[in-house]
Amino acid sequence: MADNIYLPHPVTIEKVTQEAPGVRTLRLKFKDEEVARTFEFKAGQFGEYSAFGEGESTFCIASSPTRKGYIECTFREAGKVTSALAKLEEGQTMGFRGPYGNTFPLDEWKGKSLLFVAGGIALPPMRCVIWNALDTRSNFKDISILYGAKSVADLVYKHELREWEERPDVNLLTTVDPGGETPGWKGQVGFVPAVLEKMNPTAENTVAIVCGPPVMIKFTFPVLDKLGFKPENIYTTLENRMKCGVGKCGRCNVGSKYVCKDGPVFSRAQLEALPAEY
Amino acid sequence: MNELRSKAKELLDSKAVDLFIGYEEGTRLPRPLIATSAEEADRLIFDERCTGNLAVYLTRKDLAAGGRKVGIVASYYAMRSISRLLDENQLREGAVKVFGLTQDGGLTLFEAIADVKQYLQETPAPSRQVEDEWAKEIAEMSAAERWKYWTGELSKCFKCYACRAACPMCYCTRCIVEVNRPQWLQPWAATMSNMEWQLNRVMHMAGRCSDCGACGAACPLGLPVHIIAHKMTEIVRQNFGEPTETGNVLSTFSPNDKENFIG
Amino acid sequence: MEQKYIPKASLKAWLGKVRDDGRRLYAPVTENGKTSFRRVKSADEISMEHVQTAQSAKGVAFPRTERLFSYVRQPDGDVTLQDYDPSAIPDTVVFGLRPCDAAALKPLSGIFGWDTEDKPFSERMRRVVFVGVSCSRCDAFCFCTSVGGHPGSAEGSDILLTVVGDGEGYLAEIVTDRGRALVEKGGDLFESATGISKEDYLAEVPVRFSVEEVQRKMAGAFEGDIWKSQSARCLGCGACAFVCPACACFDIQENARGSGAGDRIRCWDSCGFSLFTLHTSGHNPRSTQSQRWRQRLLHKFCYMPQRLSVRGCTGCGRCSRACPVDMNLAEHLGEFEHL
Incomplete structure (x- = not known):
């Protein structure tokens, strides 16, 4: 008999990290030892996270598949379920089902340089890939990260940003929107697309991974064009509303493609072939 | 019928209205038609079978809202809705021209919603x-x-x-x-x-x-x-009593309001 | 396909035997002028005078509201889950569904079975036997023959009955082993059938358009104006989706019973609702009714054929009958042909 695809795995919250105002990371461990031992996923995949009594919410898995024994999710408190998840404490039980969706083609990127461009709360899907790439560092040439947020307080993974900054094999650039800087801010001030243009990364043998709010993506793509990035070398993730995560509930499709099954990872070339329904 | 069509065409052609909400023949019964051209207005009909309430389209963002001028045909009860939508600030006086089917079967154009209100006051409601x-x-x-x-x-x-x-x-x-x-x-x-x-x-x-x-x-x-x-x-x-322009039972309070329904 | 004959007078006796076996019997019942599938206690309640029931029989496999699992919070804060229990699903016979409804079981199964099995759906389907009844009449909304169907099609039915002669009996086509088992319950009530052609007793449903041409034109019309002009009068309710035998969109909700326990449930949803695709951020990829109408048609006539090799429409015409503003699907589809 088939398993019930809607039944979540109970998971224990091992660690709660307050990343920024209203943004938290939960480190989760499967309660079932067999599941904990056999669970596998790849960078880019997502899951449905349950706050029992309130419902489910969709987020990417924000931890790297190279870090075994747990998964992490990072979310902003925004609706009914995320508010409930934000109230949960270490040691409490929630639910997870997944992994769902496709993955970033890290195998195809071997031998290439990676340029990560992220805005705001869209760093989590990329953090998974970043750590995956850093944990298999020899597979890639240069790794550059451009990350921007509204203000210094809104930057997530502050601890890891420092870690990346200190690593000699990572080129990290952080920026905040004008007005979002603090007196001691040493990073850039300006919107992501403008800073990217100034950063002037090479498109040569480089894959760009871009995640952020729609307006950031909209203005970042033309900059990448200018820099010479081909649409097939630009990747992003789509975040359409989902309920089931497995291609049945009918919400997340963009034309004939289902973000939950064919995505969430799309190259810009793939996006260009789709209608603008995201 | 011809009178309605020619008036609707005239309003659309002269840009006095941007769209005209009426009825056309449907599969079994007349159905709503949202005409934006004189050509479409040629399909308009209005008779005793048109008992729906087209006022529902007047608050639709993609149709009538946003400063667009509208012509609409309205049954007695639809006129009541139009009057109340004005009271609730959902319509602007001057943005809606109402064509009413009077009880003798004739067509009346109300240039202002104030005239619709006047008509509603003077005319007994059709039987329920x-x-x-x-x-x-x-x-x-x-x-x-x-x-x-x-x-x-x-x-x-x-x-x-x-x-x-x-x-x-x-x-x-x-x-x-x-x-x-x-x-x-x-x-x-x-x-x-x-x-x-x-x-x-x-x-x-x-x-x-x-x-x-x-x-x-x-x-x-x-x-x-x-x-x-x-x-x-x-x-x-x-x-x-009847709702007034100052509001309805839910939006107004009077010390004399009855409370006998509170058990 | 094996054929048998059952006199009208014996039909009730057969359905009685079917029920005596402990199965639930769902069949069309007319009340206040509307005919709907209901659980019936006696075959006397069944009415077959209608062209089409107001709702399809899909609720038997995809109920409007269904529990997916339950949770219980323990005093120590831990949560235990109680899985979906298929043993509670009753064995069921659906009698009297039209060929267009039976044909819709294929697209429904296509959606629920896409790569991953949907247990609540598949477990219900496993326990249902479908007894179809061919159409001897149609109305202005019917268009099964335009979308590959037929008023006497046996597809999807386990048994297909066709009223033959002067209405004094039914030709029974036994389509599946499940159907055969049900016929065998009737024993002698079924007689041998020879020389009966059901074709003589079927409704003539006119072909309204070339579906291949409609699909071809529709696939290229994403950016066109037709969606807007067709959907201008659409009110954005979910009537069309809920009466559709092939619509499967759903929502997942939490039915919390206090703070200690509750159920995760799924309930019908519709792509026509403005909030269906609304993001928490306020962004909505399908923010206008014309975009939602486009999704409805493209899903059924382009995306499903492309992804699941089956159309999401069987021409039952229910959406058009149910629509408060007469969005006549066959008429609108026909308009694509002339684009």
């Missing part, structure tokens, strides 16, 4: 005999019978919200049934949550409902949800 008798029949049931009747009917509801969609006064962009912080109503279909939904829907209509019956006519399962609205309209009228 069927609804009156239906409501009376239900009222005469014992409480247990009435409970059985309504649970029986509303158990069938599958919450397609056609009743809401067809109602000109249901113009909220986020309906209470879809608000989830807190979740006031259970959004799925089940007998009790269906009853919750209908009671809430109708309570929100108190003193606002035009009694047009569009909610019941829209129900694909033929549930008599308009009878709840009809009954409520009658109760409100008896207890609080």
Whole structure:
């Protein structure tokens, strides 16, 4: 008999990290030892996270598949379920089902340089890939990260940003929107697309991974064009509303493609072939 | 008919209106037509079969809202809705030209909603005999019978919200049934949550409902949800009188308001 | 396909035997002028005078509201889950569904079975036997023959009955082993059938358009104006989706019973609702009714054929009958042909 695809795995919250105002990371461990031992996923995949009594919410898995024994999710408190998840404490039980969706083609990127461009709360899907790439560092040439947020307080993974900054094999650039800087801010001030243009990364043998709010993506793509990035070398993730995560509930499709099954990872070339329904 | 078409064409051609909301022949009965050109206006009809309430389109963002000027044909009850939409600041005086079918079958153009209000005051409402008798029949049931009747009917509801969609006064962009912080109503279909939904829907209509019956006519399962609205309209009228331009029973307070319904 | 004959007078006796076996019997029942599938206690309640029931029979496999699992919070804060229990699903016979409804079981199964099995759906399907009844009449909304169907099609039915002669009996086509088992319950009530052609007793449903041409034109019309002009009068309710035998969109909700326990449930939803695709951020990829109408048609006539090799429409015409503003699907589809 088939398993019930809607039944979540109970998971224990091992660690709660307050990343920024209203943004938290939960480190989760499967309660079932067999599941904990056999669970596998790849960078880019997502899951449905349950706050029992309130419902489910969709987020990417924000931890790297190279870090075994747990998964992490990072979310902003925004609706009914995320508010409930934000109230949960270490040691409490929630639910997870997944992994769902496709993955970033890290195998195809071997031998290439990676340029990560992220805005705001869209760093989590990329953090998974970043750590995956850093944990298999020899597979890639240069790794550059451009990350921007509204203000210094809104930057997530502050601890890891420092870690990346200190690593000699990572080129990290952080920026905040004008007005979002603090007196001691040493990073850039300006919107992501403008800073990217100034950063002037090479498109040569480089894959760009871009995640952020729609307006950031909209203005970042033309900059990448200018820099010479081909649409097939630009990747992003789509975040359409989902309920089931497995291609049945009918919400997340963009034309004939289902973000939950064919995505969430799309190259810009793939996006260009789709209608603008995201 | 020809008079309506030529007037609608004239208004569209002269840009006096941007769109004209009327009826065209449908599969079985006339159906709404939203004409934006003289060519489309040639399909307009208006007769005694056109009993729907087209005022529902007047608050649609993609159609009539946003400063667009509209011509609309309206039955008596649709005129009532138009009048109330003006009172609730959902319409601007001057933006709507109303074509009414008077009781002698003639067509009257109301240039202003004030004229519509005048007409409504001077003209007795068309009979609601069927609804009156239906409501009376239900009222005469014992409480247990009435409970059985309504649970029986509303158990069938599958919450397609056609009743809401067809109602000109249901113009909220986020309906209470879809608000989830807190979740006031259970959004799925089940007998009790269906009853919750209908009671809430109708309570929100108190003193606002035009009694047009569009909610019941829209129900694909033929549930008599308009009878709840009809009954409520009658109760409100008896207890609080007709709504006025200063507001309705829900939006106004008077120290003399009756409280006898509070058990 | 094996054929048998059952006199009208014996039909009730057969359905009685079917029920005696402990199965639930769902069949069309007419009440206040509307005919709907109901659980019936006696075959006397069944009415077959209708062209089409107000709702399809899909609720038997995809109920409007269904529990997916339950949770219980323990005093120590831990949560235990209680899985979906298929043993509670009753064995069921659906009698009297029209060929267009039976044909819709294929697209429904296509959606629920896409790569991953949907247990609540598949477990219900496993326990249902479908007894179809061919159409001897049609109405202005019917268009099964335009979308590859037929008023006497046996597809999807386990048994297909066709009223033959002067209405004194049914030709029974036994389509599946499940159907055969049900016929065998009737024993002698079924007689041998020879020389009966059902074709003589079927409704003539006119072909309204070339579906291949419609699909071809529709696939290229994403950016066109037709969606807007067709949907201008659409009120954005879910009537069309809820009466559709092939619509499967759903929502997942939490039915919390206090703070200690509750159910995760799924309930019908519709792509026509404005909030269906609304993001928490306020962004909505399908923010206008014309975009939602486009999704409805493209899903059924382009995306499903492309992804699941089956159309999401069987021409039952229910959406058009149910629509408060007469969005006549066959008429609108026909308009694509002339684009």
